[in-house]
Amino acid sequence: MKTATDIYEEVIIAGFGGQGIILAGKLLAQTAMQGGFETTYMSSYGAEMRGGTANSMITVSNAPIASPVVTSPTALIVMNKASVNKFARRVKxxxxxxxNSSLIDEMPDIEESIQTVAIPADDIAVELGSVKIANMVIFGAYLQKRNIxxxxxxxxxxxxxxxxxxHKMLDINIQALRRGAQSAEKSG
Amino acid sequence: MCGNEAMAEAAILADCDAYFGYPITPQNEVPAYMSRRMPEEGRVFVQCESELAAINMVFGASATGKRAMTSSSSPGISLMQEGISYLAGAELPAVIVNVMRGGPGLGNIAPSQGDYFQATRGGGHGDYRTITLAPSGVQEWVDLMPLAFDLADIYRTPVMILADGILGQMMEPVVLDKKPKRDLPAKDWALTGAKGRCQNIVRSLYLKEGAVEQHNYKLQKRYKEIEKKEVLCEQYEIEDAEIVVIAYGVVARTVRAAVDLAKKEGIKAGWFRPITLWPFPSEQISAIAEQLKVFLTVEMSLGQMVEDVKLAVAGKCPVVFYGRPGGGVPTVEQVLEHIRQLWTKQK
Known part of the structure; x- marks a missing residue:
């Protein structure tokens, strides 16, 4: 784990409603809080009830956090094409x-210094038994890559x-986190 | 738990007896949470047919000596103004939470600070003031709830909490605990049934010649006392600052981050945050103005609090404004850029 004193990680998790974007965001904030970090969580609150895009913004830091609104994230976890177009160019x-390379074939041209990692989250999730846990797969990959x-x-x-x-689904969710992490490890 | 829910639980911990509300985004989590928790506690929850009904039910419950509150967002708070004026006139305690959104009109559901004038000037008619508290985070919001109820009871006045869509929707770690109450006066004015005592009358109508004038002097005396005793504010790195940036609510956090970055660049910047918007920390701001080159006021509006800052500074130094309205949230980079520009201009 990183022990540096200057962690200020701003994450946007984005996709469409139903992909578990909000849950993954809450899990990141909860994990950070239990890990002794300062954290804020905020989700977009669109006027539409379903089918719209969903995104959550999470900041993790070991110093007090300024604004909970993330405009330029240090990390983007992205689950569908529409969100790539919206957020990819905002990444620092x-x-x-x-x-999620199961639904996104390619990344647009972005700044060279940004690392991109393709995780076939939907495919891995289906292999494990439910496409609903694709959020945990990709979140596991994030944890592995970031190592905070x-x-x-x-x-x-x-x-x-x-x-x-x-809660009867806890095991399969944790399995998904692990598989995601392994997948990220393999991707180098 | 989002900010709205944490605040609602804090109100319960502060012995709120009754909640009346009508749904509106971005504060819907408050009535949703209260609808479950208030009955669990054996207290009153009513989803009203309108904001007008809600504020008048607050009036009724408060008249019986109970702690009553409502919450809404900007357009809904506008509808409540008549009731708030009546609460002020009838000297009734109440807590009103405004989770501000973009306006004017129905506007949008994005965060805003466009209701500063309405809250601090008294959006309703008549010569009254409303204590206005502006939290900048979920923990502070939670901590201000018992204070809001205490201030309402002590001064027999409506108290407004001015939050915004960000605060309502965001989550951050928070500690919820029961705070000791201040020394509260007995509610011997309350309508509790006149058995064994003379009747109490709760009203805002005084038809006798000169009576309303006298009533206003009485209220005014209380407002002066509030101005003297209840100002809350926070300051940071003021001592050798030449530029001080003022902001309230969640925006103040963004501004503080920008001030920190500016200091790293060698800019002599400081930070000031009013927690009570009325009573406004005019004396504190006036004192800081003596040593300063310039004040920068940052708001999620096109300039409302800046007028109070100017009144407090009274020409001792320039007051500059930066803001974004209707759902625009100033970023750290934008605020920093404004600080840089001011600094270069000074040199």
């Missing part, structure tokens, strides 16, 4: 983009953000 230099928080920490935080009625 030397930042990180992790994208661990998959184990996220697994510990998960019961606190997942509604009780879904």
């Amino acid at each position: 230099n030397n930042g990180l983009i992790i994208y 928080l661990s998959v184990t920490q996220a697994a510990e935080a998960l019961p606190n953000v997942l509604a009780k009625r879904y």
Whole structure:
């Protein structure tokens, strides 16, 4: 784990409604809080109820956080094409983009210093038994790449953000986090 | 738990007896949360047929000596102004939460600080003031709730909490605990049934010649006392500052980050945040103005609080403004750029 004193990680997680964007965002914030970091979480609140784009903005830092609104993220986790067009060019230099290559074939031209990682999140999720856990797959990949928080920490935080009625799904979600992390490791 | 929900729980911890509300984004989580939690606590929750009904139910509940509150967002708060004026006139305590959104009119559902004038000048008719508290984070919002109820009870006045869409929707770690109350006066004016005592009358209508004038002097005396005793503000790196940036609410956090970056560039910048918007920290600002080259006021509006800053500074130094309205949120980079420009101009 990083021990540097100057962590100020601003993350945008984006996709369409139903992809678990909000849950992944809450899990990041909860994991950060339990890990002793300062954290803020905010999701976009569109006027539409369903089918629209969803995104959550999370800041993780070891100093007090200024604004919870993230305009230029240090890391972007992106689940669908529409969100690539919206957010990819906002990522800071030397930042990180992790994208769901099951639904996104290619990245637009972006600043060279930005690292891009392709994770076939939907395919891995289906292999594990449900496309619904693609959010956990890609979030696991993020944890592995960033190394600020661990998959184990996220697994510990998960019961606190997942509604009780879904707790029978805890194991498969944790499995998804692990598979995502492995997939990111392989991608180099 | 988002800011709206944390605030609602804090109101319950502050012994709020009754919540009345009508849904509006971005504060819908408040009535949703209250609809579940208030009955659990054996207290009153009413989803009203309109904002007018909500504020008048607050009036009724408060008249019986109970702690009552409502919450809404900008257009809904406009509808409540008549009731707020009546609360002020009838000297009734109440807590009103405004989770501001873009206006004028129905505007949009994005965060804004466009209701500063309405809150601090009294959006309703008559010669009254409303204590206005402006939290900058979820923890502070939670901490201000018991204070809001206490101030309302002590001074028998409506208290407004001015939050915004960001604060309502965001989540951050928060500690919820029960705070001790201040020394509160007995509510011997409340309507509790007149058995064994003379009747109490709660009203804002005084038809006898000169009575309303006297009533206003009485209210005014109380407002002066509030101005003297209840100002809250926070300052940072003021001592050798030549530029001080003023902001309230969530924007103040963005501004503080910009001030920190400016200092790293060698700019002598400081930061000031009013927590009470009325009473406004005029004395504190006036004192800072003595040593300063320039004040920069930053708001999510096109310039409202800046008028109070100018009144406080009274020409001792220039007051410059930067703001974005209707859902535009100033970024750290934008504020920093304005600080840089001012600094270069001074040199």
